[in-house]
Amino acid sequence: MVHNFNAGPSILPHTVFEEASQAILNFNNTGLSILEIGHRTALFEEVLNEAVSLVKELMHLDENKEVLFLHGGASTQFFQLPMNYLSKDKKAAYLDAGVWGSKAIKEAKRFGQVDVVASSKDKNYTYIPKDYAVPHEAAYFHYTTNNTIEGTQMQSIPSLSMPLVADMSSDILSREMDFNRFSFIYAGAQKNIGAAGVNLVVIDKKFLDKSSSAIPSMMDYKQHVANGSMLNTPPVFAIYVCLLTLRWLKKSGGVAAIEKVNLQKSNLLYNTLEAIPLFQLPVAKEDRSHMNAVFTMNNEALEQKFLQQCKDAQMIGIKGHRSVGGFRVSMYNALPLSSVEVLVELVKDFAKQHG
Amino acid sequence: MVHNFNAGPSILPHTVFEEASQAILNFNNTGLSILEIGHRTALFEEVLNEAVSLVKELMHLDENKEVLFLHGGASTQFFQLPMNYLSKDKKAAYLDAGVWGSKAIKEAKRFGQVDVVASSKDKNYTYIPKDYAVPHEAAYFHYTTNNTIEGTQMQSIPSLSMPLVADMSSDILSREMDFNRFSFIYAGAQKNIGAAGVNLVVIDKKFLDKSSSAIPSMMDYKQHVANGSMLNTPPVFAIYVCLLTLRWLKKSGGVAAIEKVNLQKSNLLYNTLEAIPLFQLPVAKEDRSHMNAVFTMNNEALEQKFLQQCKDAQMIGIKGHRSVGGFRVSMYNALPLSSVEVLVELVKDFAKQHG
Numbered sequence: 231m232v233h234n235f236n237a238g239p240s241i242l243p244h245t246v247f248e249e250a251s252q253a254i255l256n257f258n259n260t261g262l263s264i265l266e267i268g269h270r271t272a273l274f275e276e277v278l279n280e281a282v283s284l285v286k287e288l289m290h291l292d293e294n295k296e297v298l299f300l301h302g303g304a305s306t307q308f309f310q311l312p313m314n315y316l317s318k319d320k321k322a323a324y325l326d327a328g329v330w331g332s333k334a335i336k337e338a339k340r341f342g343q344v345d346v347v348a349s350s351k352d353k354n355y356t357y358i359p360k361d362y363a364v365p366h367e368a369a370y371f372h373y374t375t376n377n378t379i380e381g382t383q384m385q386s387i388p389s390l391s392m393p394l395v396a397d398m399s400s401d402i403l404s405r406e407m408d409f410n411r412f413s414f415i416y417a418g419a420q421k422n423i424g425a426a427g428v429n430l431v432v433i434d435k436k437f438l439d440k441s442s443s444a445i446p447s448m449m450d451y452k453q454h455v456a457n458g459s460m461l462n463t464p465p466v467f468a469i470y471v472c473l474l475t476l477r478w479l480k481k482s483g484g485v486a487a488i489e490k491v492n493l494q495k496s497n498l499l500y501n502t503l504e505a506i507p508l509f510q511l512p513v514a515k516e517d518r519s520h521m522n523a524v525f526t527m528n529n530e531a532l533e534q535k536f537l538q539q540c541k542d543a544q545m546i547g548i549k550g551h552r553s554v555g556g557f558r559v560s561m562y563n564a565l566p567l568s569s570v571e572v573l574v575e576l577v578k579d580f581a582k583q584h585g
Numbered sequence: 586m587v588h589n590f591n592a593g594p595s596i597l598p599h600t601v602f603e604e605a606s607q608a609i610l611n612f613n614n615t616g617l618s619i620l621e622i623g624h625r626t627a628l629f630e631e632v633l634n635e636a637v638s639l640v641k642e643l644m645h646l647d648e649n650k651e652v653l654f655l656h657g658g659a660s661t662q663f664f665q666l667p668m669n670y671l672s673k674d675k676k677a678a679y680l681d682a683g684v685w686g687s688k689a690i691k692e693a694k695r696f697g698q699v700d701v702v703a704s705s706k707d708k709n710y711t712y713i714p715k716d717y718a719v720p721h722e723a724a725y726f727h728y729t730t731n732n733t734i735e736g737t738q739m740q741s742i743p744s745l746s747m748p749l750v751a752d753m754s755s756d757i758l759s760r761e762m763d764f765n766r767f768s769f770i771y772a773g774a775q776k777n778i779g780a781a782g783v784n785l786v787v788i789d790k791k792f793l794d795k796s797s798s799a800i801p802s803m804m805d806y807k808q809h810v811a812n813g814s815m816l817n818t819p820p821v822f823a824i825y826v827c828l829l830t831l832r833w834l835k836k837s838g839g840v841a842a843i844e845k846v847n848l849q850k851s852n853l854l855y856n857t858l859e860a861i862p863l864f865q866l867p868v869a870k871e872d873r874s875h876m877n878a879v880f881t882m883n884n885e886a887l888e889q890k891f892l893q894q895c896k897d898a899q900m901i902g903i904k905g906h907r908s909v910g911g912f913r914v915s916m917y918n919a920l921p922l923s924s925v926e927v928l929v930e931l932v933k934d935f936a937k938q939h940g
Contacts, residue, residue, distance in 0.1 A: 232616045236623045239821055247609050247618045254606040261587045261899075263602045265780040265826065268591045268902060301782070302656040302803070305817035309801035337801050420818055425620040427656070427782045427820030446664035446692050448657070462660035463775055465782030466594055467822065471620065544616075547623060 233569040236547035237378055237522060237560045238400065239420040246474040246564075253470065264470050269463050277470050278459060284476035285430065288484055289409040296438060298431040298451070299459045299469050303418040304330070304399045306429060308337040310449050311395065311414065314441040315369045316342025323347050323368040323392070327384075328355045328377030329553060330397060338372070347371075354554070355380040357514035368392045369440075370413065376401035378421075379551040381524030381558065382517045387411050393437050401521045402430070403479060404563055405489040413437035421521070422563045424472035428465045479563065488563050495561045495570045496520040502574045506581045508532075512556075526556030533557075536580055543576055545569075588924040591902035592733055592877060592915045593755065594775040601829040601919075608825065619825050624818050632825050633814060639831035640785065643839055644764040651793060653786040653806070654814045654824050658773040659685070659754045661784060663692040665804050666750065666769065669796040670724045671697025678702050678723040678747070682739075683710045683732030684908060685752060693727070702726075709909070710735040712869035723747045724795075725768065731756035733776075734906040736879030736913065737872040742766055748792050756876045757785070758834060759918055760844040768792035776876070777918045779827035783820045834918065843918050850916045850925045851875040857929045861936040863887075867911075881911030888912075891935055898931055900924075 234241040253264040260273065267273050282297045291297070300306070311334075316322055320342045324335045326349035338344045345368065348359035355377060364371050370393040376383045378400040387394070393413035402417040409415065413434045420426040433451060441451045447461065454461050459469075482488055500518060503509045503525050510526045511518070527533050533556065540548045550556040561570060589596040608619040615628065622628050637652045646652070655661070666689075671677055675697045679690045681704035693699045700723060703714035710732060719726050725748040731738045733755040742749070748768035757772040764770065768789040775781040788806060796806045802816065809816050814824075837843055855873060858864045858880050865881045866873070882888050888911065895903045905911040916925060 234617065234621055236621065239621060239623060239818065241621050242618070247620065250620070251606045251609040254602050254609065262589065262901075263597070265602065265605070266589055266591065266594060266596050269594060269781065301658065301661065303817045305803050306656065309803060313801075333802075337803075340799075340801060418818060425822055426624065426818045427823050444695075446668075446695060447688075448660050448664060448692075462658045463594065463773060463781045465820065465823065467780055468782050468820065546617075 231544060233543075233545040233572055234547060235545060235559045235561070235565070235569070235573070237551070237558060238418075238562075239426045240547070240560055240562050241564045242424070242471070242475055243478045243564045246471065246478055249474050250467075250471055264467055267466065269460060269466055274466060277466075277473050278464070281469055281473040281476060282459075284473070284480060285432070288403060288476060288479060289432070291432065292410050294435045295410070296433050296435060296455045298433065298454050299464060299472065300429040300431055300454060301448075301465060302429055303420075303426070304397055304416060304429065305333070307397070307416040307431070308334040309340070311372075311416070312338040312341040313445050313449050314451055318342060320369050321345055321365065321367060323364045323371045325359060325362070325371070325373040326351060327358050327382065328374055329379045330377065330399070331372075331374040334372060334374075334397065342369075354512075355382065356512045358382050358384055358517045364390055364392065366391060370395045370437075372396070376519050376521050378522050378560075379554060379558075381513050381519045381522045383519035383521065385516065393434075400562075401519070403485055403488070404492050404521060406485050419468065419472055421560075422475075424475045425468055428468035428472065430472070475564075491567060492520050492561065492563065495565065495567055496523060498567075498570055498574055499523050499559060499561070502577055506577065506585065508581050508585050509577070521561060523559045523561065524550060524554060524556060525559075526550070532584055535584075539576060539580060540573075543572065545573060545576070586899060588898075588900040588927055589902060590900060590914045590916070590920070590924070590928070592906070592913060593773070593917075594781045595902070595915055595917050596919045597779070597826070597830055598833045598919045600833055601826065604829050605822075605826055619822055622821065624815060624821055629821060632821075632828055633819070636824055636828040636831060637814075639828070639835060640787070643758060643831060643834060644787070646787065647765050649790045650765070651788050651790060651810045653788065653809050654819060654827065655784045655786055655809060656803075656820060657784055658775070658781070659752055659771060659784065660688070662752070662771040662786070663689040664695070666727075666771070667693040667696040668800050668804050669806055673697060675724050676700055676720065676722060678719045678726045680714060680717070680726070680728040681706060682713050682737065683729055684734045685732065685754070686727075686729040689727060689729075689752065697724075709867075710737065711867045713737050713739055713872045719745055719747065721746060725750045725792075727751070731874050731876050733877050733915075734909060734913075736868050736874045736877045738874035738876065740871065748789075756874070758840055758843070759847050759876060761840050774823065774827055776915075777830075779830045780823055783823035783827065785827070830919075846922060847875050847916065847918065850920065850922055851878060853922075853925055853929055854878050854914060854916070857932055861932065861940065863936050863940045864932070876916060878914045878916070879905060879909060879911060880914075881905070887939055890939075894931060894935060895928075898927065900928060900931070
């Protein structure tokens with residue numbers, strides 16, 4: 231059995247693979263493949279409607295929220311969002327706490343003024359900046375809830391008066407949060423929601439009202455909402471995989487239940503690593519991510535040996551991002567606790583051999 | 586057995602469904618699902634590289650062409666293209682021969698001057714305009730090779746001096762063409778290339794040089810080329826389905842061989858319909874599409890009856906687009922001749938009963 235610690239695209243529940251595989255041969259006993267059904271049919275409308283309903287239910291969204299499934303990944307939202315909300319005389323506030331957030335900042339600057347309220351770049355993004363002032367005139371405040379590459383996570387929602395916007399690509403639906411406090415949430419699907427090739431967007435109706443209409447149709451949130459994510463042919467199969475994953479999450483007890491398992495997994499790993507001097511944890515303790523654990527050994531020969539042992543034990547996706555080095559273990563919703571237990575045993579054995 | 590005449594998403598080869606279904610359970614005997622493999626792995630690089638190579642081979646592209654698989658559908662290209670090539674002082678020429686072309690025109694007008702050189706809107710797009718002058722200073726000339734909704738098709742490539750740009754969404758790889766005459770080709774995958782959720786783009790290097798860099802990264806063709814379609818996480822599974830479909834096409838003898846079958850299918854259907862006064866063919870004969878045949882009966886009660894008989898005989902996707910009415914029969918590459926034969930028998934029987 232392979233233990234998949236990939237940072238994304240990443241492991242999905244096994245039942246999702248089985249159901250998706252079956253739907254490609256014969257979707258809902260129609261004799262048709264999910265890949266060949268028309269998007270403007272009752273068959274697909276049911277898929278989309280149920281996926282939207284499950285997002286609303288699992289996130290406990292109030293009636294002011296619209297849910298969209300859009301083409302592209304979070305990188306598309308990096309520019310689509312400011313294209314809708316910024317102009318030369320408008321300002322947005324951004325927190326610079328990781329590689330992805332800094333890319334969002336770069337794209338926003340093309341459209342308007344950007345106030346970077348704080349940055350942890352000075353320490354290679356190993357912590358989340360905490361004390362900063364946000365200009366009250368900002369059209370929105372943007373941050374990344376979980377930094378996939380650096381292994382940091384915001385543990386609480388900032389108390390601010392302006393609209394909150396969050397890139398939740400790598401921790402959405404992994405922990406309980408008051409999602410209704412956000413005016414705009416986006417997330418590439420390929421971690422906790424489904425497979426690569428679709429974006430989840432949750433937008434508050436009041437914030438939607440303020441979006442621009444003097445932009446290309448495919449960039450216009452109002453048009454997507456008016457057309458129920460069907461402004462053009464949607465990524466049918468990618469949305470179907472989201473539906474299957476959302477159903478699995480509901481059946482597993484929802485966000486509160488999965489959060490407990492996620493904490494078990496990350497606590498087990500961090501506690502093990504903390505107790506072994508051979509391994510270093512570069513991230514500030516209070517900012518550690520429960521989705522992506524980053525650690526190093528400061529010994530390249532040993533790092534290679536550790537990676538090889540992981541590989542021999544059928545563990546994949548352990549190598550750190552090229553910009554950080556070391557190791558990164560991603561523990562998204564679908565990763566079973568047993569995979570972390572197997573890894574932890576290997577970590578301990580390795581420490582005994584080389585500590 | 587279902588006969589799938591959907592306009593898109595549409596039928597794909599049965600072997601593609603079987604192989605895609607299997608890859609979701611166990612991709613290339615890795616023990617991993619195609620949905621959970623990392624995009625920056627040798628596993629996916631091989632998929633992408635082979636897909637690009639097959640596009641080049643099947644389209645007989647010269648070494649000056651770059652092949653991209655991008656997020657979104659053709660509607661994304663409607664604005665991405667002019668965003669790259671137009672500005673207030675630059676002009677592009679467009680042919681207005683159908684609903685999709687007119688949408689492309691609308692999006693282009695946001696970025697620069699648009700010269701609509703001819704339009705067949707006066708006759709509900711039932712023909713392709715033929716005599717028109719294109720301003721020599723145009724940055725490009727844009728047209729739609731096949732009009733999915735109206736059932737018209739351009740039978741030859743215009744002889745023009747400026748860069749040619751074509752939306753080939755609904756007839757790419759269905760017939761032999763000198764694809765090297767185009768500076769830019771785009772096509773949503775969900776007809777002849779694969780499933781919904783990815784766009785094929787073929788771009789000439791000289792034309793690429795003229796694209797803008799003062800635009801969002803995700804819109805910048807140069808960045809996509811420099812990153813080999815991996816500027817962000819690509820739609821992994823959608824690209825894999827393209828690969829399987831391209832492999833099938835090669836195995837089937839390539840474009841020349843499939844063109845012969847496509848002509849057999851469309852000739853059989855058009856010849857049958859022409860011989861029956863009950864049915865009308867609104868499209869100018871010389872402009873008829875070999876992919877999408879549009880026909881009517883001018884009798885709503887009979888139309889409903891015909892649709893019901895098709896449905897009873899397990900034929901789906903026959904109903905015309907809501908903007909045209911009547912019937913539309915899509916006969917993409919993967920639709921077997923036998924499905925058209927079954928339909929033709931039903932058409933003849935129906936005419937006997939009601940003619």
